[in-house]
Amino acid sequence: MSQHALTQIVRKSGELTDEIDAQLIARFVGTRDEAAFRVLVQRHGPAVLTALRQVLTDPADIDDAFQATFLVLFKRATRSAPLSVPLRGWLFGVAHRVAVRCRADRHRRTVRETEAARRAQPTTELPDLSWREATEILHQELNALPDKYRLPLLLCGVQGLTRDEAADQLGTSPGALRGHLDRGRALLEKRLARRGIVLSTGWLALVIDSSRAVEVPSARLIDLAARVTAGQSARGVTALAAGVLPVNRLLKPFTLTITVLLIAVGLGFGFASIAPQADEKPVPKAAAPAPRAEKATLEPAPKEDTKELRTITGKVLDATGKPVPAELSLVWSTGAPEPLGRAGADGTFALTVRFKRNGSGGRFVAKAPGHGMDFRPHGLSSVPESMSPAVEWTLKLPKERAIRGRVLDHEGTAVAGATVVANFFSACDTEAAMDRRLEEWAAREYHGAPPSGDRTLWFPDADRTRGSPDERSPYTATTDKDGRFEITGAGVNQLVGLRIRGAGFADKELVTLNRIGFNPTALNQVARNSESKDDSYAGKWALHGPAPLIILEPEKLIRGRVTDPAGKPRVGVMVRFSRTNKNDLNPDENRAVTGPDGRYEIRGARKHKGYMVEIPPDPDAGLLPCQGFAEDTPKYEPVTIDLKCAKGVVVTGTVTNKATGKPLAAELVTRILADNPFVDRYPPFLHSASQFSTLTQPGSGRFRLVTVPGPVILMAGPQNGKAYEFKPPVPDPNFANRFNKEPAGPSFKIYGGGAAYLWGCWCLVLDAKPTDGELTVNVELEPAPRTLVKVVDTDGKPVTGVIATGITAPEHSFPGLSYLFSFPDTDTVSVFNQEPGKDRLLVAGHVGRELVGALVLKTGDKSPIVTLGPGGRITGRAVDENGRPLAGLKVEAFFLRSDGPVRGTWNLGELNSQTTGNNGEFQIDTMLPGHSFLLVFRQEWQFYQPVPQPERSTDWGLNGLTIAKHGDTLTLGDIKLRPQDLPGRGPRK
Template sequence: MVKELARIRRALDHAPHEVADCELLRRYAREGDQAAFGVLIQRYSRLVMGVCRHAGLSGSDAEDVCQAVFLVLLRKARAGRWRHSIANWLYATARNLAHNARTAASRRAARESKAAVPEAVAPLDAMTGRELLDALAEELDRLPATYREPLVLAFLDGLTRDEIAARLAAPAATVKTRLERGKKRLGAALTKRGVADGFALLALAATAQVGRTSPTLIDSILAASSGHPSPAAVALAQGALVNGTVKRALALILALGAATAGFVALAVEPVAQPPAERMAKAPGTPAAPADQPKATERTLAVTVLGADGTPVQAEVFTVWLRDKPVALGRTKPDGTLRVTVPLKVKGAGGWLVARAKGHATDFTPTGMDYIKNAMTPTADVVLRLPKVRPVKGRVIDSQGAPVGGASVVASSFSAFDSDASADAHMKKWAEELFLRGVPPDGDRALWYSDGYREGSNPDGRSPHVVTTDADGRFTLNGLGAGHLIHLRVRGPGVADTDVITLNRDGFDPAPFNKTARSHKYKEFGGHWWLSGPDPVVVVEPEKVIRGTVTGPDGKPRAGVRVTFTRTGQAAAGAHDGNGAHNAAVTDANGKYEIRGAKKHKGYMVECPPDPAAGLLPRQEYAADTPGYEPVTIDLKCARGVVVAGTVRNKATGQPVVSHMYVDVLANNPFVEKYPRFMDAAGSFSDLYRTDAAGRFRVVTIPGPVLLTAAPDREERGDFKPPVPDPKYPAHFHREGGGLLFDEYRGGRGFVQGNWCRVIDAKATDTEVRADAELEPATKLGVKVIDADGKPVVGCSAAGVTHIEFDSPVEFPGTDTLSVANVGRGEERFLAVFHPTRMLLGTGSVKSDDTNAAVKLGAGGSVTGRVLDGTGKPVAGLVVQLMYARREVEVATQAMEKANGVTTAANGEFRFDRVFPGQEFGLFFARGTTLYGPMFDKRPRYSVTGHGEVRKLGDLPLGEPRNRGD
């Protein structure tokens, strides 16, 4: 599910966000359009979370309410007529559900302690921060909807007046009037309660907003809306749907979530999860295994074969994301070569690549955290070189005239295990992924750093680049037959254009493009289209963006990269990114000219900070100009305060390579004294990466800011989580297991990494010192044993770190898991498996467990047969299995390449390696059509014991529910 949710988030970044709420609901309700509901989730998750914060909820309680609100919206999408904006409805629903959640929490607390009786005091003095927010919420509820809605959008969702006008389809002047009248009414009502409206509105703006919505929150809402909610969210939603058919309604919600949203591969009927089984006890007290030095290299046994399967003597080399390619040697006559390569270079992985004369290249990823088998210390690698097939094509303008002198570069490649796999990928893209804005892809991919026209490291650029002739024609030689190739076309006076071609003789993209284009809501899809092996590329005119970059003294800055990153200027996090990221570098006079941009409604450009010179980042925006007239945007950079220091392991004193983040804290009085620098869309975190000695230099502004150190992800579990700066406790808040801080402009952000400190520099400071010491994690040893009590060496386990959604960790050469940072009173759930012995198991551990062990056994099996409405077996149906427990699902994804099987001719299917004692659901699909048991009869299953075969018997296919039409 993690991989699928990542795909959804990428897809929604390309979805249009100007469509009215009522139209999005209509598309979802009548057509089952998944992208429409996804836009609503992204549009309003911040508002709903703001209501939760306003109600005093935090952590998992707030997340449960957010999930429940959108579950109720799913249920009611088909009921009645919706207004242009649903902000009022969402606000009211969130308020009710948050109240229910808070009441339940209060009742739990009341059973544990007795409340003190307060003394009689003046109304305002008696009001705590919590009561003040309650008063605000109550008076907001009493306002007419006409006035409440713009206030909610302004203060809870952080929209500007113009954005509110667009959301409500009302004139800006009308919105201004409603805001002013709403404030007056709210102020008058609050004054009667002893609250000054200025103070109240300030509190509302400062504490109610969420600020940067957590990516994991978006993921949890997407998952809940597609049939994978938390039990608490279901209970809250049940309370809201009190119409006599609650149970059926919730089943309907979940079925529709999976059948029409298409967000995840399974919908299960949620129930309260059973308590995690306690660990089996093993004799003796296991100690956490001694920390081993992190692997910094990989030893690979490489075999290179040709397309016909015979050995090939080939050149083998690495291509790195952040460095130049490195030659490793030539294979022997039998096609073999043993090499040792760095795990990562400059903190990033890359690919192992082979090429030979008369053959095209093949590749496999290495050193990439999110790819299975790319991080192992040793591996056997087989590379199969495809036959060579050149790509020939032509570039023309919108009038059909040839474009000569254009650059055509093959910037990325996707390979397939077979032609059948390629066809399946293309079919899936046309039927499903196109509507999510996702480009076609393959079984594995390699890409080069050709994202910018200027300034990119030439060593990281693709070697496959040509220039069109006077007739606009080009030929790219040396490319692989059967590869999916991403071409980037750039030329004088034309906008940068992407083309994706499947380089296979006889391939006809028309049926796939027709399927994608035939959907009536194709505007929700991306701009990607498939091309045949010899494409004709049509390019549009470019929009030139130019200007001058100067320093605080007005002198020009040379060699500065300026990037066109956004088409709007709303608060950071808006979905207005320029995916092309057109960029240019300033000349000796500080002038830049960005070429190749497409025409948009507006243009925000930005340049990164310069810690060496002590200069802050800078952004500026300009609206579009008529036609294709150039846009002029000048950037004057301001001087900030440099924070310099080192990051070290507190126990050993050794440096820890880390990313350094700087966030401006609430009430920083210096922000408005500086030109625009906080609205970046690009990520400049690499500029704030320490060197190998752990040294860093970052630049920020005076006043309170938060400095954070975050080691690479695979090392974060080796250190304790961050703790609040003891000198500034008021800036921090605990929510669940996470630490949050008060952001400037209101809202709260998540503290990244493992260490933080508040830096409060003076206006006269130019440089301050801050050294970070990371405290090693506490480790709890957990033995792994088999059914006979014998140790099992070399397992992988999910749940062993405090990092949510962390990938399973491997424990080679030991029978003891090292479980990090189990807090006092906390129970950590583990899902454990052996990658080759077909053993698996689950359990939980507490910090005071002294003899903990998890027992592994053979996985269970599940069999069944799918029948259609006439009782005939259904062949060729995809059956998927998904667990209710996140750790088990993550472990399964690492253990298995896919969680789906296909029914045989007799309709039968079988799953092996099923985790015992863990609830799961089954989901049926064929192409774009999803099936499932009837709504209120959707079953859930589990395998009781190790090795058990659970025979489900005959299962009804159920009613079809299409993803699109």
């Protein structure tokens, strides 16, 4: 079974680590799926390695013990009932026992000639052999303690948990745990004293203060452990595993026995004396406590209730190619970063992590002292490559170079005490690649986003979103009395975004390129010439060198009071400065929270012509969103905007899968229809209309939102964005006159003018009365019919890893376009929602093998197959009107088909695009024969139109081009192009 299949065994809500383990074990036992066992090794390898390293030092011994530990798990899983305890603790205990046995075996082989010395009276300076013997005794007595005493000592020891954390893991109170710690210590000291070992009074403090450092096993070590499923264990490893747990009793229910080695063994408890050990008999171990009655469920969760896992392997190198034992973490889009441990000494790592947290992805990050970071996108639905179930990366850490700058006010006076936060980092692999990216940014018309490299790491803005300070970027500095600051940890040739906040000053954001000698003047000039002057983001972003001089302007205070319909203050409400007039967005998104008296004060805003503030709806209280606007006041006098909220109509209900009846994780959106007679009776809120959306509650499918009475359309679709897996929305038949039929699906007119397309997979028109307080609407999403199409090459062999278009209905695509989908682990393409009597044009391709193919899929086709073969070729050269080559233009082929019942407009992404070379030349080798296509030329969002040519020239490119069959070449020669004029703005410069 593929690794991808394992992503279906993790439950949706919370970590549920024990359930993940139980399901992995069930998967392995039920199907002998070796990939499931490998995931278990990756998940618990760091903890096992930690336990082994507390006892063993020889690398060969550690390798054998690591493999033997998972051999015990293999035998335990295949010969007995499921564990009724957390696997992580059980494995830690097994690892400790294996390590002690391995150490004892080595001693028996190597120290027979020193037996007399081991039994000698110790001196003040202990010989190494006596120390080893003492620690072995400590291990034995520690394992003999009852669980209620041993577990608190061990969790607060090697794992370095606080008492509160340990109490939480053990399901007890901190007070009870403190008592168990004290009694456990006394009992352990008594047992050790009987064997001639006396501990100093400070040993427990050493235990509590122990380190939490975790080492990630190398890929080689994980491979060794995974081989036990194939019987590939050395004789020594098998001997180590034998007897660690009584095999003939493996069918008995297993109890929780976390036998973690005390960190003090590695540090030294501070032994005062060690008595002679001659003829000492081991003290029998305490009987194991009774097993728990409950057992973990092993039934796989429903598909919509699963959380996917991802396997990430690779290595970390420095700028010269040397391995780096870097710290690894996940920086999520929301919340604090999640540490993942460290790469090995050889820079390698192997991890299994969740794709998302709270529905959001993030970035996988490697960092180390003296280096900048490197990072990769992870779990981002908008980035297909970040959603692959298994990935191998080589991360290269650039050399560190600090960002040093100075902050002044508009009069040139130093600003002391200002906060400077590096809230994003962006990187390319080479300086040349970064230069190309910056040139593209400068030439781009829309500058609402900062310049960026090939990959970007964003830290959540905790100050802006009321988040925890732990979520803020750790790369933060405060200006000194001279206004100077220094941010360390940035890498050479990386873009670093800075946000500056100072008391009494407007917030400022900028981007620096961390490269010595970088002069941004020319690029900034190009950006100013290319950006739209009436855009609210104009001038928002500007490039700076690595030593920026930053000028802050005074802030414009916005304040007021938020009340409910009765005039009572609303407390804890987020108020956003959202627009600089009644239309343009505020690029700085300043915000504040109301206090006990309902008052708010937004600080850090810049001076604008006008100020709109707004608050979101409150479905629990049945309150609509609200907004207010005020013109600018003279100079920097404060602006006052009070907001009084109004009651709306609450809509509540559930969203379920019509076929199964089970709740769905869904999003619901409302739009106010044209001619709604009630809108004007309410305080202004229309700019907040996008807030008329909500997500269902996890697990229950329940939702609650608030809207206005009168005609309103309610739409629903799955949260995962896979609306195409359900039937497309159908206009409400009771209000058929409000919908228009369009090629891309039904549309409707909205309040305030304009039209919108139906969204999601379901809709209903509501027409509530002003007296209606609450409506109940239960939503059923009906799964779409699907057709499975096999993909083969010209030899009839299956082809996996294809991309395809035409698999969705037009209602689930942008108008006139078909989405591009990836099928990385299968040779089967799923086609959804094909209507009876309507043929579907399916197009597929394989990027690596440069294969393309198409199939006109007819309803009722049995076992359809699409065959991929080599494409045709098109060549040409892009030049300007004077015949000079145009380098760096993206050339894209869009295939068009609309004949009879078959309809499609699509392209194949990488297969049908290329960038012109230095001489303007281009060549695309994967053109689909037999279909007319349009050739488009652009640079970012600047399109180029051909200088008029007979019959095949359009505003957007060359149209009506065709290649007859596979292997043919179409030579276009020189194609004269000019920048396309933008309507209403004149020619582009």
